[in-house]
Amino acid sequence: MSSSTFSSMNTIKSSCFTTENHSLNPSSIIPTSSFLVSTHKLRFNTPTANSPPCFIKNRQTHIVAVSDVKQKQLKSTPSVGNLLITKEEGLELYEDMILGRTFEDMCAQMYYRGKMFGFVHLYNGQEAVSTGFIKLLKQQDCVVSTYRDHVHALSKGVPAREVMSELFGKTTGCVRGQGGSMHMFSKEHNLIGGFAFIGEGIPIATGTAFTSKYNREVLKQADCDHVTLAFFGDGTCNNGQFFECLNMAALWKLPIVFVVENNLWAIGMSHERATSDPEIWKKGPAFGMPGVHVDGMDVLKVREVAKEAVARARRGDGPTLIECETYRFRGHSLADPDELRDPSEKAHYAARDPITALKKYMIENKLAGEAELKAIEKKIDELVEEAVEFADASPHPDRSQLLQNVFADPKGFGIGPDGRYRCEDPKFTQGTAHV
Amino acid sequence: MAAIFQGLGAATALSPSNCFDSNKLHFSSRRSLSGRKASFFVVRSDGSVNFASNSRDHRAQQMITNAVATKADNSAASTKAGHELLLFEALREGLEEEMDRDPHVCVMGEDVGHYGGSYKVTRGLADKYGDLRVLDTPIAENSFTGMGIGAAMTGLRPIVEGMNMGFLLLAFNQISNNCGMLHYTSGGQFTIPIVIRGPGGVGRQLGAEHSQRLESYFQSIPGIQMVACSTPYNAKGLMKAAIRSENPVILFEHVLLYNLKEKIPDEEYICNLEEAEMVRPGEHVTILTYSRMRYHVMQAAKTLVNKGYDPEVIDIRSLKPFDLHTIGNSIKKTHRVLIVEECMRTGGIGASLTAAITENFHDYLDAPIVCLSSQDVPTPYAGTLEEWTVVQPAQIVTAIEQLCQ
Numbered sequence: 001m002s003s004s005t006f007s008s009m010n011t012i013k014s015s016c017f018t019t020e021n022h023s024l025n026p027s028s029i030i031p032t033s034s035f036l037v038s039t040h041k042l043r044f045n046t047p048t049a050n051s052p053p054c055f056i057k058n059r060q061t062h063i064v065a066v067s068d069v070k071q072k073q074l075k076s077t078p079s080v081g082n083l084l085i086t087k088e089e090g091l092e093l094y095e096d097m098i099l100g101r102t103f104e105d106m107c108a109q110m111y112y113r114g115k116m117f118g119f120v121h122l123y124n125g126q127e128a129v130s131t132g133f134i135k136l137l138k139q140q141d142c143v144v145s146t147y148r149d150h151v152h153a154l155s156k157g158v159p160a161r162e163v164m165s166e167l168f169g170k171t172t173g174c175v176r177g178q179g180g181s182m183h184m185f186s187k188e189h190n191l192i193g194g195f196a197f198i199g200e201g202i203p204i205a206t207g208t209a210f211t212s213k214y215n216r217e218v219l220k221q222a223d224c225d226h227v228t229l230a231f232f233g234d235g236t237c238n239n240g241q242f243f244e245c246l247n248m249a250a251l252w253k254l255p256i257v258f259v260v261e262n263n264l265w266a267i268g269m270s271h272e273r274a275t276s277d278p279e280i281w282k283k284g285p286a287f288g289m290p291g292v293h294v295d296g297m298d299v300l301k302v303r304e305v306a307k308e309a310v311a312r313a314r315r316g317d318g319p320t321l322i323e324c325e326t327y328r329f330r331g332h333s334l335a336d337p338d339e340l341r342d343p344s345e346k347a348h349y350a351a352r353d354p355i356t357a358l359k360k361y362m363i364e365n366k367l368a369g370e371a372e373l374k375a376i377e378k379k380i381d382e383l384v385e386e387a388v389e390f391a392d393a394s395p396h397p398d399r400s401q402l403l404q405n406v407f408a409d410p411k412g413f414g415i416g417p418d419g420r421y422r423c424e425d426p427k428f429t430q431g432t433a434h435v
Numbered sequence: 436m437a438a439i440f441q442g443l444g445a446a447t448a449l450s451p452s453n454c455f456d457s458n459k460l461h462f463s464s465r466r467s468l469s470g471r472k473a474s475f476f477v478v479r480s481d482g483s484v485n486f487a488s489n490s491r492d493h494r495a496q497q498m499i500t501n502a503v504a505t506k507a508d509n510s511a512a513s514t515k516a517g518h519e520l521l522l523f524e525a526l527r528e529g530l531e532e533e534m535d536r537d538p539h540v541c542v543m544g545e546d547v548g549h550y551g552g553s554y555k556v557t558r559g560l561a562d563k564y565g566d567l568r569v570l571d572t573p574i575a576e577n578s579f580t581g582m583g584i585g586a587a588m589t590g591l592r593p594i595v596e597g598m599n600m601g602f603l604l605l606a607f608n609q610i611s612n613n614c615g616m617l618h619y620t621s622g623g624q625f626t627i628p629i630v631i632r633g634p635g636g637v638g639r640q641l642g643a644e645h646s647q648r649l650e651s652y653f654q655s656i657p658g659i660q661m662v663a664c665s666t667p668y669n670a671k672g673l674m675k676a677a678i679r680s681e682n683p684v685i686l687f688e689h690v691l692l693y694n695l696k697e698k699i700p701d702e703e704y705i706c707n708l709e710e711a712e713m714v715r716p717g718e719h720v721t722i723l724t725y726s727r728m729r730y731h732v733m734q735a736a737k738t739l740v741n742k743g744y745d746p747e748v749i750d751i752r753s754l755k756p757f758d759l760h761t762i763g764n765s766i767k768k769t770h771r772v773l774i775v776e777e778c779m780r781t782g783g784i785g786a787s788l789t790a791a792i793t794e795n796f797h798d799y800l801d802a803p804i805v806c807l808s809s810q811d812v813p814t815p816y817a818g819t820l821e822e823w824t825v826v827q828p829a830q831i832v833t834a835i836e837q838l839c840q
Contacts, residue, residue, distance in 0.1 A: 142589070144585075173622075174622070175620060175621050175622030175624065176622035176623070177622075178619055178620055178621075178622050179620040179621065179622065183620040183621070185617075185620070185621035185622065185624055185625060186624070187621070187624040187625060192585065192588060192589075192625075193617070193620075193621065193625075195612075195613075196612075197608060197612060200581065200608055200609065200612060200613065202578075202581070203577065203578040203579070203580070203581020203582050203584070203585065203609060204581050204582075204584055204585035204588070204613060206578065206581070206582045206585060207581060207582035207583060207584055207585020207586040207587070207588070207589070208585045208586070208588065208589045209585075210582055210585065210586050210591075211585070211586045211589040211590055211591055213567070214541065214567060214568075214586070214591060215590075217567055218538065218541075218565070218567050219538055219539075240575075240577070240578075241577055241578050241581070244573070244575035244577070244578035245578050245582075247573060247575070248572070248573060248575070248578060248579070248582065251573070404623065405618055405619045405622065405623035406618070406619055406657055406658050407618070407658060407660070407682050408618045408623070408626040408627070408628075408681040408682055409660075409680045409681035409682040
């Protein structure tokens with residue numbers, strides 16, 4: 001992955017970045033400049049025009065993806081390895097996307113069957129973004145998600161049975177039934193969380209990226225090159241926290257990638273009606289970071305863009321804003337009657353289903369046969385089926401669980417010297433227990 | 436007599452240019468009051484009044500001394516080695532000791548670095564620890580508070596300064612949804628060892644927005660611990676304890692107390708976050724207070740002692756959870772409670788405290804709980820109006836007289 005790939009897109013590069021050493025050698029990550037960044041000299045490249053049709057009417061630019069550029073470059077140098085992915089990578093991506101789709105379809109079934117309640121936001125149609133980005137990460141890298149977080153959790157490696165069990169409100173859920181659909185967390189997999197309010201996850205993500213920088217520069221952990229991905233939607237991009245954090249992340253060159261999943265609708269508010277300039281990627285350059293617009297229905301294009309952005313963050317070169325133009329195949333949540341979206345718009349994106357597209361690519365390029373892909377689908381069906389059985393069989397939380405985890409500190413309010421929660425001590429609420 | 440008290444009143448009137456020296460005050464008051472030979476009466480919890488005989492003069496003297504001692508062990512500290520500090524310097528000392536002890540401790544906020552903090556609590560720390568550990572942030576309260584929470588979730592121990600506590604209203608979502616609830620919603624997986632601190636309370640004509648007492652707004656957020664400091668000694672001790680706590684802690688400071696002076700021990704100490712502080716032991720009535728109102732109460736206590744009352748003054752310090760152990764023991768002794776707070780009357784700390792006491796100790800009460808709070812108005816600018824907004828010592832005296840009738 002060379003820097004030329006990136007600079008040939010609609011990106012801004014800062015001249016103060018060192019471009020000679022792009023390896024992941026930790027020594028190259030330690031910035032040589034002082035903490036305060038120098039003034040950026042910005043170079044703006046106008047995007048190329050060959051791109052798939054775009055549904056946003058006010059777009060002046062068209063969808064551009066690194067993969068277009070890259071394929072062209074590759075074609076000029078004849079070789080057999082003219083593909084964007086290996087067979088193994090392709091199968092991994094396919095499996096992850098199938099998992100996301102099958103899991104969400106099962107959620108809808110279970111919701112209508114009365115197994116889960118509340119607001120359940122499904123990810124159908126957007127799988128290319130989650131898979132394209134998260135499958136590039138290491139376990140130590142952080143993912144910060146939104147209320148539409150099931151599939152991000154799955155891509156990051158949280159077992160499907162734990163996510164399903166959480167949705168069922170059972171103790172075996174990934175957060176013991178205390179979080180629910182919009183609050184998935186996994187410390188083990190560095191899923192920093194599902195954040196249920198618009199925009200509130202972005203500052204948290206900025207904080208986890210700050211920790212990476214702090215570990216490297218203050219605690220001198222030279223090998224700490226952890227990257228944070230912050231996912232959010234088009235509606236969030238009109239929220240102050242988005243702008244505030246773009247500023248801070250660029251200011252301190254934090255290792256973070258801001259991933260906008262622009263599915264064109266914020267519940268019933270169309271992106272066009274809500275946003276003065278609908279091209280979100282343009283806000284990156286305004287803050288001194290690259291802004292990229294990519295076809296979010298094409299996992300290979302997403303993956304190429306993500307590779308470069310993640311590598312850039314890992315090198316210590318700072319944040320990137322990536323707008324993935326995608327579409328949700330279902331309503332905002334399972335409670336949404338979905339009456340406003342035009343059937344022709346839905347049909348347009350349904351025809352560009354990211355899973356079908358990857359399947360086609362793999363078969364056409366002889367990366368996999370129909371039978372192989374069918375086997376994956378069958379495997380995932382069984383896995384999701386097993387997740388439901390597991391969730392169904394798991395116990396509901398005990399009453400004693402109610403007051404656990406309110407406070408964390410064993411020295412303080414939460415847990416007494418005997419290791420039991422203070423709230424369990426009847427004398428505590430009577431004020432007779434010694435604190 | 437009146438002249439003496441006016442003099443003391445002037446000494447306790449706190450202003451940024453006027454240092455409040457609790458030790459000096461302690462000494463001078465003892466000298467001026469211990470010569471008093473008047474008869475002394477004791478009001479019992481059942482309302483009967485006993486006049487003390489001359490043989491009990493010694494006890495009366497002891498109680499008068501207690502009326503102005505801010506802390507039982509302060510008088511001891513003043514004779515031993517120690518060093519004298521202003522409250523903001525004590526906070527800074529606590530912060531610096533913790534930053535020396537643990538490299539994960541870092542500070543972020545508006546003007547905390549190069550400028551040294553609006554009340555100089557972080558003065559010189561950026562020079563010592565660098566710009567990343569003492570991070571000057573853009574003016575974006577919600578985002579830098581969220582950033583602190585994200586950093587805390589991944590291993591750091593940030594102290595987020597609200598330049599003025601009121602500004603933290605802009606960070607309310609992060610403080611509530613993420614600081615307070617995230618440990619629970621993550622099933623106990625993530626802890627948020629963050630300290631959120633800053634100057635609050637009614638100052639000297641700062642106007643409505645800069646004179647807020649946010650403890651009442653924050654108190655019902657689950658998972659948040661809240662403490663209010665009131666002396667240099669407890670400011671340092673609570674700061675250190677808050678940093679070491681795995682809980683998110685909001686540390687309330689008061690704009691008018693930053694220049695309080697006190698001698699504090701040279702050796703390291705920390706205070707218990709959940710513990711109330713016995714300011715003055717007494718027999719007749721329990722006065723519960725915190726932050727700056729502690730000084731209004733102590734002023735009133737001097738008058739009350741001279742009128743023959745023996746109030747027990749407790750600085751509750753821990754605003755959440757309440758130290759119902761200390762509070763309960765006091766109520767079982769005195770059977771009467773007066774709460775004095777700077778918080779708003781409606782839905783304030785006093786209201787919660789009243790509820791907690793009624794729930795837990797109703798059987799021990801001989802009289803209804805009286806709660807003196809600030810008026811339910813936006814804090815006015817004009818000095819006179821501002822003074823009438825918060826509780827004054829004379830009101831406390833009247834309230835005790837009525838309560839002990």
